[in-house]
Amino acid sequence: MIIDAHQHFWNYNPVKDAWITDNMKVIQDDFLPHHLLPVLTENNVDGCVAVQADQSEDETAFLLELASKHDFIKGVVGWTNLCADNLPERLAYYNQFSKLKGFRHIVQGEPDPAFLLREDFCRGIHALAKYHFTYDILVYPKQLPAVEAFVKKFPQQRLVIDHMAKPDFKSGDIQEWEKHMRAIAKEPHVYCKLSGLVTEADWQRWQPAHFTPFLDITLDAFGTDRLLFGSDWPVCKLAGSYAQVKQLITDYISRLSATEQANIMGANAVRFYNL
Template identity: 65%
Template sequence: MIIDAHQHFWQFDPVRDAWITEEMQTIRKDFLPEDLKPVLEKNGVDGCVAVQADQSETETDFLLQLANENDFIKGVVGWADLRGADIKSRLEHYSKFPLLKGFRHIVQGEPDKNFLLRDDFGNGIKALAEYDFTYDILVYPHQLPAVGEFVKKFHEQPLVIDHLAKPDFETGELKSWEQHIRNIARYKNVYCKLSGMVTEADLQNWEYEDFVPFLEVALEAFGPDRLMFGSDWPVCLLAAEYEEVIGIVRQFVGKLSASEQTQIMGGNAAEFYKLK
């Protein structure tokens, strides 16, 4: 089964979705399951994981409703305030929804580079384990030192790094990012998504070769059993069509064995998120 481990849905709201600026006209509109389904079918993808784009429980409920109505949405990564004093009661509530697999916070948008290490946030992460939820790590490279401490502290919590932690594909700066990624990958509970790459490169002039050095590091560090393909659709449309995005990963993993390709293109996502 081929699984897109990372995509989004929204009904565009210019106030709520202020991160989608005027320069991003391509994605300043609604993107719903009826838009994605034919794209997945065209590209031979069997299902997807819908990931939050807004930090609200309204967003979590919206994605769960879509998942209940569309069986190709195999799981949801939602949002709840992990810093909240009531986090256990919120997780108790969401544990009643089998399609909710985990949570994410948009840490890349937090001014505190050590946000992940806050005590109140850590309390929320601890609570995830009680309800068998995963956690998606969304950060920029300058936040990777904190990620290193974070994964060491929560070495039994299922964690996945989104978008390879957004390295600078445009300049090709590899050294610092690589050092941190290799350190983080030592913890076997941490997975990594091969996603969100084209929008961190030169949007109009990216080439496959821009990504290869970073993909090589990720493959060597995490191995084929802890990497997963994700499209980051529809955000990816700022730089590439879906078939181009999946083509990057398919071309890269083409040198691997059939079983390793199967793992990266869906098996690992199914295992990590416990998809049915």
């Protein structure tokens, strides 16, 4: 089974979606299940995990509504205020939705490089364990020192790094990113998504070889049991088609055994998110 462990849906709103700037016109549009399903079918992908793109509980409700109507949406990573005093009540409420697998906060947008280590945020992460919710870590490389400390605080919490922490493929600057990613990968409860790569590269001129040194490190550090394929559709459309994004990963892992490839392309996502 092939699972896309990271994609998004939205009804485009220029105010709410202000992050989609004018140089991203190709995604200034609605992207909904009826747009994605033919793409998944064409690419022999069996299902997906829908991840929040807006930091609101309305977003979580929107994704859960879509998931309730479409079987191919196997899970939802939503948003709730993990720092809120009423978080226990909110988590108890969300526990009724079988397709809600976990939560994400857009930490990459936080000005505090140590946001993940804030006491109120850590209290929120601690509360996820009661309901076995996962947590997606969305950061830039400059925030990896905090991630390194953060993951050690929660050895029982299932954590996954989105988009390989968005390394700088354009410059090829790899040393600091590698140091922290290898340290983070030593924690066995931390997974990593092979997703969002092309949008961090030169959108018009990227080549598969640009990603190879970074993928080599990620594979060596995390192994084949903790890597998840994700398309980052529709954001990936900024730099390539769904087929190109998928092929980038399938070509890279083609040297692995059939079982290892199957793990990365779906089985690990099933296990991590309990799909």
